[in-house]
Amino acid sequence: SVNMAHLCIVGSHAINGVAAIHSNIIKETTFKDFHDLWPEKFQNKTNGITPRRWLLQCNAPLSRLIVDSIGDEWVTNLDDLSKLEKFVDDETFIDNFISAKLENKRRLARLLRKDYGIEVNPASMFDIHVKRIHEYKRQLLNCLYIVTLYNRIKVTYCSLSVCVCVLSITFKLHTCKCV
Numbered sequence: 001s002v003n004m005a006h007l008c009i010v011g012s013h014a015i016n017g018v019a020a021i022h023s024n025i026i027k028e029t030t031f032k033d034f035h036d037l038w039p040e041k042f043q044n045k046t047n048g049i050t051p052r053r054w055l056l057q058c059n060a061p062l063s064r065l066i067v068d069s070i071g072d073e074w075v076t077n078l079d080d081l082s083k084l085e086k087f088v089d090d091e092t093f094i095d096n097f098i099s100a101k102l103e104n105k106r107r108l109a110r111l112l113r114k115d116y117g118i119e120v121n122p123a124s125m126f127d128i129h130v131k132r133i134h135e136y137k138r139q140l141l142n143c144l145y146i147v148t149l150y151n152r153i154k155v156t157y158c159s160l161s162v163c164v165c166v167l168s169i170t171f172k173l174h175t176c177k178c179v
Helices: 004-011 020-030 032-037 051-058 060-070 078-087 091-116 137-156
Strands: 015-017 042-044 125-130 164-172 175-178
Touching: 015 020, 020 032, 020 042, 051 060, 060 078, 060 091, 125 137, 137 164
Parallel strands: 015 042, 125 164
Antiparallel strands: 164 175
């Protein structure tokens, strides 16, 4: 019989896992024989965005607070964020951090209202899943958590002590669907 994965490996110039753990699995177990034959084909390139780039592009208020507090070296060296530890008890920093979070929540609330007609309370705790839902444990556990939360509210007929806004957002070809 023909194994399509084997044909792909033979015909490809590179084989990539989507994270280091996946790359190691395909090298050490799944396709070990092929890795032994062509180790140069097996690579690891993460499909994600670096935390620094994400923070700079998606969270301007927090980025500004960090730059104002420790400078901008963290932009090229993520380990520099450890310098923030000295602000753990600094009330001014904590107030500014809370303000940055609230500013972003208000921005998201405006976007959800404008684009989807969904009203959310910016003061609530946001639990947001932004990705396709696959059969990965953490994603399924998040879905089960939502069902459990809903059932607790339904059974006790009361609200939670903390307002929680749970969103699952799926992106496809630059469109967004909120569930």
